Structure formats: C-alpha cells, structure tokens
Amino acid sequence: MLSAVENSPVLVLNADYRPLSYFPLSLWSWQDTVKAVFLDRVNVLSEYEHKIRSPSFEMRLPSVIALKEFVLQSRRPAFTRFNVFLRDRFSCQYCAQQFRPEALTFDHLIPKSRGGKTTWENVVTACSKCNLRKGNFLPDVVKMHPINTPRSPTSFELQERGRMFPPNHLHESWRDFLYWDSELENGNDSD
Ligand SMILES: [Zn+2]
Incomplete structure (x- = not known):
C-alpha cells in the first residue's frame, strides 16, 4: 500500500x-x-x-x-540538453530531419576548439551524420548553416513547443524521458 x-x-x-x-x-x-x-x-x-x-x-x-492561484511562468528556461532539443523541435538543424532524442547530438556552431562556447547561441541540435560532416569547421568553411539561428528561448516558447508534441505523437522512447503521465492524455484532449 x-x-x-x-x-x-x-x-x-x-x-x-x-x-x-x-x-x-x-x-x-x-x-x-x-x-x-x-x-x-x-x-x-x-x-x-x-x-x-x-x-x-x-x-x-x-x-x-x-x-488555486495562477503562477506566472517568468523563469528563464534552464540550459539543458533536453531543452535544446525541444527548442529545435527534435530536428537536426542541418538536414532538418526529426530524430529520437537518443539519436541526436549537439553541434557547436563555432567549434569548442576555436573558442566556441556551450551556450544557447552556439549550440544546435544535430544528427550524428551532420555533426560528423561539420566536424571542427566553421559554418562558412563547410557551408553548413543551421536552419534557425540559435538563441535563448523564453519559457513560453518552450511550453508552446511542448504542446506541439501531444501524447499521440510522442515517440515511445520519449515517454519515460518526460515522465509522461497518462492522466494528461485523458485530461488534455482539447486539440
Ligand atoms: Zn542531420
């Protein structure tokens, strides 16, 4: 019990x-x-x-x-691996394909070896194939530019991204990752 x-x-x-x-x-x-x-x-x-x-x-x-009291979500989202994936819609920012989280990697726009920092503005979601292809080169050299210019998202933007992945479209492997609760599936069918 x-x-x-x-x-x-x-x-x-x-x-x-x-x-x-x-x-x-x-x-x-x-x-x-x-x-x-x-x-x-x-x-x-x-x-x-x-x-x-x-x-x-x-x-x-x-x-x-x-x-009972509405809580304003003003906190800036944490810079985490998952939030970067979410910002980029689980899509490789070079080939635009969507992947499962475990098949995704991170690419530093300006490589770390060239002084690039690990920040919202310099890290994008990439599949391993594209990541390998880009290697330690600057975007201009290999002519690989991310689809979206990376930046720090607002909490609201991340929440809206989250809503773009409703339970029915969630990949099985995401469920544990998200601690998904079936109560939400039953109670959040507005769209
Ligand atoms: Zn790719």
Missing part, C-alpha cells in the same frame, strides 16, 4: 488547468500534495484508488490537482 502511494506522482496544473510545466512534466509527491490540499491551495480534479491514512484522517490520493 505504501509503495503504491510512493509510486503515484500527482500531476500539477496551473490555475488555468494546463500543466505547470510540460518539460519536465510538473509532478508532485503525495506529501507535498497532501500539504497543499490541507492548506487549501489546490483543487483536486482526480484521485487514485488508494487511500492515505493517518490516525486522524483518511483521504484518497489525488492524481491531478490544480493550483
């Missing part, structure tokens, strides 16, 4: 009923969830079968909750 509860993450939605975050999907532990319920900060939208019991109370564990 305890392990069932421990393995039951709770999907957290913003006050507009959209996930607080798609990547990674916003999930809370049951402890944080119970606390928020008691502090009256969330609405419970759906519940798991199993219950949480203590000497003084008993409740079914929520599976989806929504914050």
